[in-house]
Amino acid sequence: MKLITRNTDYALRALCYISKNKNIVTVDELVEKLGVPRPFMRKILQRLNKRKILDSFKGQGGGFRLKALPEKIYVIEIMRIFQGKVVLNRCFLKKDVCPNKGKCVLRKKIGIIEDNLFKQLKEITIASLA
Amino acid sequence: MKLITRNTDYALRALCYISKNKNIVTVDELVEKLGVPRPFMRKILQRLNKRKILDSFKGQGGGFRLKALPEKIYVIEIMRIFQGKVVLNRCFLKKDVCPNKGKCVLRKKIGIIEDNLFKQLKEITIASLA
DNA sequence: AATTAATGATACCACATTAGTCTCATTTGT
DNA sequence: ACAAATGAGACTAATGTGGTATCATTAATT
Numbered sequence: 001m002k003l004i005t006r007n008t009d010y011a012l013r014a015l016c017y018i019s020k021n022k023n024i025v026t027v028d029e030l031v032e033k034l035g036v037p038r039p040f041m042r043k044i045l046q047r048l049n050k051r052k053i054l055d056s057f058k059g060q061g062g063g064f065r066l067k068a069l070p071e072k073i074y075v076i077e078i079m080r081i082f083q084g085k086v087v088l089n090r091c092f093l094k095k096d097v098c099p100n101k102g103k104c105v106l107r108k109k110i111g112i113i114e115d116n117l118f119k120q121l122k123e124i125t126i127a128s129l130a
Numbered sequence: 131m132k133l134i135t136r137n138t139d140y141a142l143r144a145l146c147y148i149s150k151n152k153n154i155v156t157v158d159e160l161v162e163k164l165g166v167p168r169p170f171m172r173k174i175l176q177r178l179n180k181r182k183i184l185d186s187f188k189g190q191g192g193g194f195r196l197k198a199l200p201e202k203i204y205v206i207e208i209m210r211i212f213q214g215k216v217v218l219n220r221c222f223l224k225k226d227v228c229p230n231k232g233k234c235v236l237r238k239k240i241g242i243i244e245d246n247l248f249k250q251l252k253e254i255t256i257a258s259l260a
Numbered sequence: 261a262a263t264t265a266a267t268g269a270t271a272c273c274a275c276a277t278t279a280g281t282c283t284c285a286t287t288t289g290t
Numbered sequence: 291a292c293a294a295a296t297g298a299g300a301c302t303a304a305t306g307t308g309g310t311a312t313c314a315t316t317a318a319t320t
Contacts, residue, residue, distance in 0.1 A: 001133075001209075001213040001214050001215075001216055001306090002218070002219065002220065003131075003218045004218055004219035004240065005277090005278065006222045006278075006279065009219060009222045010222065012236055013223070013236070026296095027295085036223075037279085037281085039280070039282075040279070043280085045296085046296075046297065049296085049297090050297095056296060056297085057296080058288060058296045059287045059288025059289060059293095059295055059296080060288060060295060061288080061294080061295075062287080062288075062289090062294075062295040062296060083278095084131055084277095085131075087131070087132050087133065089134035089139065090132065092140065093165060093166075105259050106139075106259050109258070109259070110134065110254075112250075113247065113250045113251065116247075117243065120243045121243065128235075129235050129236050135307065135308085136307075136308065137307075137308080156265090156266070157266085158266090167308085167309065167310085170309055172268090173309085175267085176267075176268065179268090186267060187266080187317085188265095188268080188315070188316040188317060189264095189265070189266055189267080189315090189318060190265045190316095190318040190319065191266075191317080191318060192266040192267060192316080192317075192318090213307095
């Protein structure tokens with residue numbers, strides 16, 4: 001299993017590229033640079049626009065530009081946009097069946113790992129990548 | 131997205147239960163204790179048997195018993211059995227297109243996080259859970 | 261020897277997610 | 291008016307997850 005999907009991966013790379021350009025960047029430019037299918041790239045950028053991470057401009061001479069500061073765009077945030085809430089484990093047993101209700105060792109241990117993972121993912125920003 | 135699937139979760143709980151029993155444990159017993167659908171539980175146990183984590187015994191009075199030592203069964207191993215190789219990210223861009231070939235910052239940073247994640251997952255054994 | 265209680269193996273199915281494609285509408289500069 | 295850009299949304303294909311169903315095999319009990 002992979003923990004980062006193409007969606008997220010392409011989004012991160014696109015954001016890095018855009019962050020290095022003061023100018024507006026078009027889909028076509030990104031497609032050429034990253035080799036991602038055009039309609040897929042469009043969809044990703046539109047989503048980032050909706051989430052106010054990008055600004056978009058229609059019409060001739062239009063394209064995309066960063067809206068948020070690169071230092072404020074966190075990898076974990078992009079993951080959440082494209083992959084939903086990232087969770088290591090939630091208990092799959094109905095509560096009243098779980099062998100050690102309340103103090104499940106598995107959940108507790110996994111919880112600690114989860115916290116560490118998030119702490120690290122939160123430290124990576126587009127600024128630190130680009 | 132979730133990082134641990136039901137497969138893995140059920141397998142871990144089953145292993146914990148089995149590890150606490152010196153005797154042979156049947157599918158029916160596990161099904162009753164954990165509330166997991168019987169055919170699904172069977173499939174999981176069969177897989178653990180194939181991977182030499184459990185021993186199985188056919189016929190009347192048969193069932194499952196730990197084969198490996200609980201101190202030697204790692205969560206990461208069970209995850210790999212049921213979820214495949216766990217990878218945070220592999221580069222989705224064809225190598226010759228990747229903007230910074232060889233020294234992709236994204237991959238490098240993610241790699242560090244990945245290592246930490248594995249280090250922690252490796253420390254959790256069935257023995258430490260049960 | 262027959263029965264019964266267990267697992268082994270395998271094929272199948274339903275659903276959700278991921279990874280896209282396709283088409284048409286809208287906006288804007290020339 | 292036209293061309294070049296994004297917006298929106300429906301659609302499709304492949305894959306993974308979470309199962310079910312069936313038949314074969316083995317071994318203890320009677």
